[in-house]
Amino acid sequence: xxxxxxxxxxxxxxxxxxxxxxxxxxxxxxxxxxxxxxxxxxxxxxxxxxxxxxxxxxxxxxxxxxxxxxxxxxxxxxxxxxxxxxxxxxxxxxxxxxxxxxxxxxxxxxxxxxxxxxxxxxxxxxxxxxxxxxxxxxxxxxxxxxxxxxxxxxxxxxxxxxxxxxxxxxxxxxxxxxxxxxxxxxxxxxxxxxxxxxxxxxxxxxxxxxxxxxxxxxxxxxxxxxxxxxxxxxxxxxxxxxxxxxxxxxxxxxxxxxxxxxxxxxxxxxxxxxxxxxxxxxxxxxxxxxxxxxxxxxxxxxxxxxxxxxxxxxxxxxxxxxxxxx
Numbered sequence: 001x002x003x004x005x006x007x008x009x010x011x012x013x014x015x016x017x018x019x020x021x022x023x024x025x026x027x028x029x030x031x032x033x034x035x036x037x038x039x040x041x042x043x044x045x046x047x048x049x050x051x052x053x054x055x056x057x058x059x060x061x062x063x064x065x066x067x068x069x070x071x072x073x074x075x076x077x078x079x080x081x082x083x084x085x086x087x088x089x090x091x092x093x094x095x096x097x098x099x100x101x102x103x104x105x106x107x108x109x110x111x112x113x114x115x116x117x118x119x120x121x122x123x124x125x126x127x128x129x130x131x132x133x134x135x136x137x138x139x140x141x142x143x144x145x146x147x148x149x150x151x152x153x154x155x156x157x158x159x160x161x162x163x164x165x166x167x168x169x170x171x172x173x174x175x176x177x178x179x180x181x182x183x184x185x186x187x188x189x190x191x192x193x194x195x196x197x198x199x200x201x202x203x204x205x206x207x208x209x210x211x212x213x214x215x216x217x218x219x220x221x222x223x224x225x226x227x228x229x230x231x232x233x234x235x236x237x238x239x240x241x242x243x244x245x246x247x248x249x250x251x252x253x254x255x256x257x258x259x260x261x262x263x264x265x266x267x268x269x270x271x272x273x274x275x276x277x278x279x280x281x282x283x284x285x286x287x288x289x290x291x292x293x294x295x296x297x298x299x300x301x302x303x304x305x306x307x308x309x310x311x312x313x314x315x316x317x318x319x320x321x322x323x324x325x326x
């Protein structure tokens with residue numbers, strides 16, 4: 001009996017096939033070609049439902065939204081008529097790899113309703129069941145919400161990775177060595193450590209390789225002007241580890257690279273400049289971690305050694321900054 005009803009239902013679908021305009025999907029930003037791929041999957045799903053996908057304006061429209069929710073990727077498909085939602089369907093996908101199946105299910109159910117459920121309801125139901133879930137008067141307008149049983153994997157493992165540019169400002173405190181204590185005595189190598197407060201301009205390029213790790217390129221420029229002026233800059237390539245992958249995510253990291261310093265505290269002009277190998281560590285916390293724009297509070301400390309063979313002079317800097325990553 002069910003097979004007979006299913007055959008009649010399929011025949012009815014073919015008889016009432018219509019043109020469906022596919023609107024631009026929203027939320028498909030997990031890769032550069034995601035919007036194109038998602039739209040192709042929607043066209044295939046509309047065709048599978050027995051309807052014809054079209055680009056031009058049509059009486060029936062299909063609107064699709066994709067978003068992360070909890071530990072899943074949520075797909076919402078809505079059938080629009082005259083600008084109003086008449087049928088909607090929700091599907092949850094445990095990963096991007098399973099997104100095509102969820103899109104197909106949500107599309108077909110938004111256009112036809114859940115076929116298996118409609119077939120199962122064909123036999124006479126008990127009076128109690130009928131009272132709990134009465135059939136709508138207009139059976140062409142059905143709202144369907146479909147949820148799969150949660151999978152053990154969470155969003156920490158399935159969240160799409162992203163790349164960010166980070167710009168920030170803050171304050172810094174660095175130390176250098178001052179040879180001007182006795183400028184007339186070249187043999188006097190006693191140095192006084194000179195502490196200077198400044199402000200820092202922070203730039204970062206963050207390449208996420210997983211939900212917990214990222215490759216980083218950091219550039220911190222410390223500047224102070226006054227009686228003495230200094231510019232201290234390091235460019236470091238390294239890594240960052242996120243302790244958790246949630247809305248608020250602490251992290252720590254390290255890097256190595258090159259650094260330069262310009263300092264007029266020295267007795268001779270030739271001593272003003274320093275260039276050499278640099279290294280540093282960082283720690284901080286990122287807010288709105290799973291968003292396209294993040295807020296970051298960070299702290300760094302780096303060291304610069306003058307020259308590439310003689311590491312006699314070392315400069316260090318500690319910085320606190322607030323940055324926007326997007």
